[in-house]
Amino acid sequence: MNALGLYLVKESIGISDALEHVESDEVIAKLKHRDYFYTLFVEIVIILDCLLALFIPYVIIKSFIKKNNLSKK
Known part of the structure; x- marks a missing residue:
């Protein structure tokens, strides 16, 4: 998807x-x-990249905290 964004x-x-x-x-x-249309598509790609860049650390931190809380019990 990013390659298509760069092409556009x-x-x-x-x-x-x-x-x-x-x-x-x-x-x-x-x-x-x-x-x-090209500008709109590129902006959508950038927004999705940012969301993904924020979501992945959130999931990792959430699972790390959950794992630590379960190990303390």
């Missing part, structure tokens, strides 16, 4: 460059729509 970032940069040189309103609208 590269494509988004290419779209931004293309928007500078395009004069047709129809093509500009298509490129802006595509750029919006």
Whole structure:
């Protein structure tokens, strides 16, 4: 998923460059729509990465505390 996100970032940069040189309103609208979709997908990937980065330590710490509490009894 991260590889696809990086690919879409590269494509988004290419779209931004293309928007500078395009004069047709129809093509500009298509490129802006595509750029919006790519940006949205990349933001979703970043949010999921952050959630995963927070969830894994939470599970590890929770199991460690649970294990220590059971060993004390």
